Amino acid sequence: MSNENVQIVRTTTWSAGPGCHGGCGVLAYIKDGELIKLEGDPDHPWNQGRLCARALAMTQYIRHPNRLTRPLKRVGKRGEGKWKEISWDEAFDLIEKKMKTIRKEYGPESVIFSMGTGRDIGPWICMLAYAFGSPNVMFSLSGSACYGPRISACNTFQGNYCVFDAGQWFPDRYENPKFKVPECMIVWGYNIAATCPDNLFGHWIIDLMKRGTKIISVDPRLTWFSSRAKHWLQLRPGTDAALAMGMLNVLINEDLYDHEFLEKWTNAPHLMREDTGKLLRESHLREEGSENKFVVWDDTGRRLAIWDGSQVSYNLPDVNPALSGRREVTLADGNTVSCHTVWDAFREEVNNYPLDKVEEITWVPAKDIQKAARFYAKSKPASIQWGVSIDMTPAVTPLCHAISSLWALTGNLDVPGGNVITRFAYDAVAYALPGADGVIRLRNKEQDACRVGVKEYGPYRTFHWRAQTDLTLEQIFTGKPYPIKGMWIQTAGILNGIGLDPKRWREALKKLDFIAAVDLFMTPTTQYADVVLPAATFLEKDGVRSWWVPLQSINKALKVEECRPDVEINFELAKRFDPDFKYETIHDLFDDIIKPSGMTYKELQEKVWSIPPEEHPTVPYFRHEKGQLRPDGKPGFKTPTGKFELYSTYREDWGLDPLPHHEEPPLTPVSRPDLAEKYPLILSTGRRSPAYFHSEHRMIPWLRQLDPDPVVEIHPETASEHGIGNGEWVWVENWMGKCRLKAKVSPIVPRWMVMAAHGWWFPEKSGKEPSLYGVWESNINQLLPMGHQGKDGQGAPLKHSLCKIYKVGAKEES
Amino acid sequence: MAKKPEYGLLIDYEYCTGCFACQVACCQENGWPAGMGGIQVLEIVQNLPNDKAYLTFMPFPTELCILCRPRTKKGLEPACVKHCMANTMKYGRLEDLAKEMGKKPKMVLWSPR
Structure with a gap:
């Protein structure tokens, strides 16, 4: 490469292009306005010069011949594939007119704003929806079963999310003297390292392994981590909570837990009434007492004491709360009730999971669970990296409760090398994840009352700011409690990626009066839109990435035809929908978002990334001790009790089981032996590919060659029983439908399970109905139902359904 | 007579995660x-x-691997080595790499064509 006229732009990956949750620092080599090469930035603390296959294929992405480069208006029927190029002004005018008509006739909430995975469109789709007046921003996966439930659960029990510590809050990373390498890390339902989910760089785990971290792998598959694990717990999909309860059982009954953390920082001593099974509150003792104050038995003073969660203090001096024991308590009405402590109830629940029973549920040998639990508990520090599989079960919140109790009770919360509380760097929030609150808000809270799912589900009411997906789909058909008439679909592959039961979604799309889609390529989903707008990759835009750490800018390196960044598209329309829209320019908006950092957007762009100084409250460690987690600056956690809640006050308020526990998922051989008779194999889906981000990248030649076909992994013995050879096409079928996948015969899956790749469509095939880029051939989501969300509206069974398999062309069973 | 190889790639395959960054970087x-x-x-x-x-x-370096001669001439690492997500690859003189190879198990030393 000649260096003449080559300009190097330092920027940050996020969103379209590699497709991921971003964070990598890159150097874009630009010549005559064209990208000639993308490299990892060696001076960036996140990736330290490394870069993944998807980012390295950007030159093929940017100038792909099939990229959308001009706005399109549909001129045929939906799905007919007839389009006309129009100008941006025409497109904006049309969208404005149609959406304002719906708003006038049915109300703003009648338009759903549908997004795919959490990328930098997250803040901008909210900005547009809220300017329009609709609270209904929908992450389009059943039960929002990706990340949101885990964050929401952590808000419930510990007030903030946490992640494994890889020194990411320090520019010098592993070399920082405050950082410690964990002795043990549980990699729980997470593979492969090349995917960087949850705003972490997957290969940080490999960095830690090289520095001595030993792995416990929890996975039904023989993953790369399972191969190298000190302990591999090969569990039956969907039984993770039973496993975590079994580990807690070992921890508690072998006295391997951190007594100081338990006594000081959890609500273990709070009294519970045996008549109601609920917490004893001050209001039960005195009529003028508060609902939000809790009661303990003070061992020193031999009396009851009141714990005030808002003041994080007792009403009496020198209280020594009893962790255990039964007391008779006289209530305000003169009646007496028996009470025991939260710790008594927690232990009783944990004792429901002796290891022989856990083995029966999980299929993991009891002795392996015991060894792994002991190793985790005795390692100091130790951390847990959990993957999206955790979200992909309906009882996700009780599961998260069990796992987070593991890191809390071992004293690994917010300690060096443990699971550290993670907040947005400098508290600058662009994209409001569950629990966060940024500058992009609805004009008033009343507008939020009609958000789909708010009435039904506590977390959605309290801190999960999305429309509940399964209820939204039903509401499109029923029109109750109000009609849904329009949809704004921004980089969401409802039919080809994120939507379960995609044929039902297609019927739903067909019912709508108006659909606008924003994407980079035509997809099966965009075929149903009325207008399709061409979006830009991360290299074609300015942006802000504030997702944990660092605070980063995305710096525009080039322009492609008429493609526009999502933020610009949404900004223009937001101004048209909201006469009081408060920003003049996009940089004004960015300035406002990053204001807590003390920097202007221009200054951030110069730096590209910025990590807060070590004493900043968004930087670890021990912040519950230092009073850096709560808005009032008091020590403790940002929960209703100020404690890590072993018994959840929120869950009690929501009418849900407040203790961690296992619930058998709805579509397993255990819960549905009737279905298992006909469909004897466990169907798991969604194993990650290093080549693709979900349904993206199938048209990028360098990436497609790495993973060319939709694959189903089958154990050699299972394949042989079915007469299936490696590389042969097979039907995977259940009561919902079937799809055609290529057998990868390998012992990386157990005999009783098959693993089907997700997100498959074929951009090389015709986009018109009935082909729709071949989406009905191999999209595994056709075998997965909507409507099995958890009791709190979160989580869905994506990892554990049932199926049968047979060779394509073989005599098909009835 | 073929020129004797001088440079090669030392790969710590214990830590290769199969991310394919090397392949696309090339x-x-x-x-x-x-x-x-x-x-x-x-x-x-x-x-x-x-x-x-x-x-x-x-x-595995194929028939087409030229050890990124245009890059190494400028003192840069080969593209695969630079981008390896697990930092498993090292470029250098074969004799130096051979010494390094003895430091830990599960290494392979390639001398491409």
Whole structure:
């Protein structure tokens, strides 16, 4: 490469292009306005010069011949594939007119704003929806079963999310003297390292392994981590909570837990009434007492004491709360009730999971669970990296409760090398994840009352700011409690990626009066839109990435035809929908978002990334001790009790089981032996590919060659029983439908399970109905139902359904 | 007579995760179309006793590997080495790399064509 006229732009990956949750620092080599090469930035603390296959294929992405480069208006029927190029002004005018008509006739909430995975469109789709007046921003996966439930659960029990510590809050990373390498890390339902989910760089785990971290792998598959694990717990999909309860059982009954953390920082001593099974509150003792104050038995003073969660203090001096024991308590009405402590109830629940029973549920040998639990508990520090599989079960919140109790009770919360509380760097929030609150808000809270799912589900009411997906789909058909008439679909592959039961979604799309889609390529989903707008990759835009750490800018390196960044598209329309829209320019908006950092957007762009100084409250460690987690600056956690809640006050308020526990998922051989008779194999889906981000990248030649076909992994013995050879096409079928996948015969899956790749469509095939880029051939989501969300509206069974398999062309069973 | 090889790649395959960054980095650097390239990642699944197995990935330099001569001449690492997500690859003189190879198990030293 000649260096003449080559300009190097330092920027940050996020969103379209590699497709991921971003964070990598890159150097874009630009010549005559064209990208000639993308490299990892060696001076960036996140990736330290490394870069993944998807980012390295950007030159093929940017100038792909099939990229959308001009706005399109549909001129045929939906799905007919007839389009006309129009100008941006025409497109904006049309969208404005149609959406304002719906708003006038049915109300703003009648338009759903549908997004795919959490990328930098997250803040901008909210900005547009809220300017329009609709609270209904929908992450389009059943039960929002990706990340949101885990964050929401952590808000419930510990007030903030946490992640494994890889020194990411320090520019010098592993070399920082405050950082410690964990002795043990549980990699729980997470593979492969090349995917960087949850705003972490997957290969940080490999960095830690090289520095001595030993792995416990929890996975039904023989993953790369399972191969190298000190302990591999090969569990039956969907039984993770039973496993975590079994580990807690070992921890508690072998006295391997951190007594100081338990006594000081959890609500273990709070009294519970045996008549109601609920917490004893001050209001039960005195009529003028508060609902939000809790009661303990003070061992020193031999009396009851009141714990005030808002003041994080007792009403009496020198209280020594009893962790255990039964007391008779006289209530305000003169009646007496028996009470025991939260710790008594927690232990009783944990004792429901002796290891022989856990083995029966999980299929993991009891002795392996015991060894792994002991190793985790005795390692100091130790951390847990959990993957999206955790979200992909309906009882996700009780599961998260069990796992987070593991890191809390071992004293690994917010300690060096443990699971550290993670907040947005400098508290600058662009994209409001569950629990966060940024500058992009609805004009008033009343507008939020009609958000789909708010009435039904506590977390959605309290801190999960999305429309509940399964209820939204039903509401499109029923029109109750109000009609849904329009949809704004921004980089969401409802039919080809994120939507379960995609044929039902297609019927739903067909019912709508108006659909606008924003994407980079035509997809099966965009075929149903009325207008399709061409979006830009991360290299074609300015942006802000504030997702944990660092605070980063995305710096525009080039322009492609008429493609526009999502933020610009949404900004223009937001101004048209909201006469009081408060920003003049996009940089004004960015300035406002990053204001807590003390920097202007221009200054951030110069730096590209910025990590807060070590004493900043968004930087670890021990912040519950230092009073850096709560808005009032008091020590403790940002929960209703100020404690890590072993018994959840929120869950009690929501009418849900407040203790961690296992619930058998709805579509397993255990819960549905009737279905298992006909469909004897466990169907798991969604194993990650290093080549693709979900349904993206199938048209990028360098990436497609790495993973060319939709694959189903089958154990050699299972394949042989079915007469299936490696590389042969097979039907995977259940009561919902079937799809055609290529057998990868390998012992990386157990005999009783098959693993089907997700997100498959074929951009090389015709986009018109009935082909729709071949989406009905191999999209595994056709075998997965909507409507099995958890009791709190979160989580869905994506990892554990049932199926049968047979060779394509073989005599098909009835 | 063929010129004696002087430089090579030392690969710590214990830590290769099969991310394929090397393969695409090579295509980008050298302009290879899909299906060609100087390095390919192979997946090896070895059955072990007691119903166990082990998953290994191995980057293999092909006929097209020129050890990124235009880059190394400028003092840069080969594109695959630079981008390896697990930092498993090292470029250098074969004799130096051979010494390094003795420091830990599960290493392979390649001397491409």
